[in-house]
Amino acid sequence: MMSLLGTLFIGLIVGFIARAVKPGDDKLGWIMTALLGIAGSFVANYVGAALGLYKGGDAAGFIASVIGAVVLLFIYGLIKGKST
Numbered sequence: 001m002m003s004l005l006g007t008l009f010i011g012l013i014v015g016f017i018a019r020a021v022k023p024g025d026d027k028l029g030w031i032m033t034a035l036l037g038i039a040g041s042f043v044a045n046y047v048g049a050a051l052g053l054y055k056g057g058d059a060a061g062f063i064a065s066v067i068g069a070v071v072l073l074f075i076y077g078l079i080k081g082k083s084t
Helices: 002-020 029-052 063-082
Strands: none
Touching: 002 029, 002 063, 029 063
16 A cells, blocks of 8 residues: 555656656646656656666666656647647
C-alpha cells in the first residue's frame, strides 16, 4: 500500500516538474498531472530497458521519469492542438 502511495506522490512531483520545464499553457488538473508523471515514469522505464540502461524490474530514475513526462506532455500538446 505504501509503495502505491509513494508512486503516486513521486508521479505528482514528476508531473509538476515536467509541466514547469515545458513551456506553454497546459490546462491539466493535479490528478492528470500525477497521471502524466506516472506515465512518464513508465515510458522512461520502457525506453531505458529497450536501450539496455535498465534491467528487467528496475525502476526508472527520477530525471528519466521527468524526461518521459515532458515527452508525453509534448505529445499531448500536439494532439490537443490538432483537435481544437
